[in-house]
Amino acid sequence: MQSFTEENYLKIIYHLSLGSTASVQTNAIAEKIQTKPASVTDMIKKLADKQLVNYKKYQGVTLTEKGKLAAINIVRKHRLWEVFLVEKLNFKWDEIHDIAEELEHINSAELIERLDEFLAFPKNDPHGDPIPDKNGNFDNIIFNKLNKLKPGTRGLIMGVNEHSPAFLKHLEKLGLTLGKQIEIIEITEFDGSIELVVETKKISLSREIAKHILIKI
Amino acid sequence: MQSFTEENYLKIIYHLSLGSTASVQTNAIAEKIQTKPASVTDMIKKLADKQLVNYKKYQGVTLTEKGKLAAINIVRKHRLWEVFLVEKLNFKWDEIHDIAEELEHINSAELIERLDEFLAFPKNDPHGDPIPDKNGNFDNIIFNKLNKLKPGTRGLIMGVNEHSPAFLKHLEKLGLTLGKQIEIIEITEFDGSIELVVETKKISLSREIAKHILIKI
């Protein structure tokens, strides 16, 4: 078993290593975990001793199979609790992340299996992210970022790339929530902002916002 | 806010001080919390600095109002999570305590209020213990212990005094669960064991077991 702190490191390393085969750097971990690089080096050594990461001095880290499974299990718990908070306790999608950060460390396999069942085995969390099954497997579908779509394209909102409450609240206000249909009308000359129709409503989005919205065409 | 560890001390002190106005002794805390008396003394000093307990050297501790409220809040969370585990996730009453020991430290007032609502504001946990409301108030009804009842007495099982899985599983096997009606038939001469009828089934109980069962006449 890992400590609360070790679990947080594993999870951060996992997220930082997604979408690239390169090793994860000390400073990157330090920034995400809100700590100093010196502390990260200390913890990395401990994780390496426990065979949870591969580590060579000055070369960053990668997760071992064991470390990756542990990390995915924490992600699984985080996302299942997020579904619970939204589906059962009526929280909004911008209110759940911090609570799930605590709940993800509750240590009971039986609890998680029963929670999964209670929630009817959801495949995705309230932000569209996939929920790994108990063996750590999940569909890794790569969606299009809204800022990459051409005028005339239609699609469905499948997820978001960014989980800050401010961003999520803003999307909610614009009606840009999971499952909504959109159609790109036009890319503005001036600043590249995007005109689109959400269901029937016409709105305009900055590229900065658009690049955090994931679309299935 | 208190640390995980501080919360555990407060909760233990609270439970040890129930049913007596005397102060709680260092050794009693050490035994319950599975630690050494020297460690308890250290922690007591910290809690006293934080105005959570009243402490005079060699005189044991009592909770301050602030400490008592903090303790009751942890008990509230513990019991609400136990209801959740039984009512929603179909755990048995003997399987939930350890999981609730972890969940009780999750720190979100909003979460607990919503959980309370989701569970329809239960008044008692799966062991019959009262659930404090968000202001820390609860009914403190004192029930009779089954070993004190006279032959001919009828009553309802309202709670238990002892929460070990072995004890709870045993009661379950005997059909002695919350809400069941009982009637005392006879107190055996030989060893004082108690003959009773549960609903319609006749059984015999040792005094040791009987004294942990709470009855409303």
Add this chain to the structure above:
DNA sequence: CTATATATTTAGACAAATCTAAAAAAATAT
């Protein structure tokens, strides 16, 4: 009321996780 036993506290040490300041290695720029 003194001797003994029990309960509690102190002193000093340790492990986990963190920090600051300084040293060392790697990356980059000229």
Add this chain to the structure above:
DNA sequence: ATATTTTTTTAGATTTGTCTAAATATATAG
């Protein structure tokens, strides 16, 4: 290829919660 910048590691200190061993206070028994 050398100098400069950036990244990473080391050394040593700090905080939290724990421990053992020894000292001290309180309770109990003759």
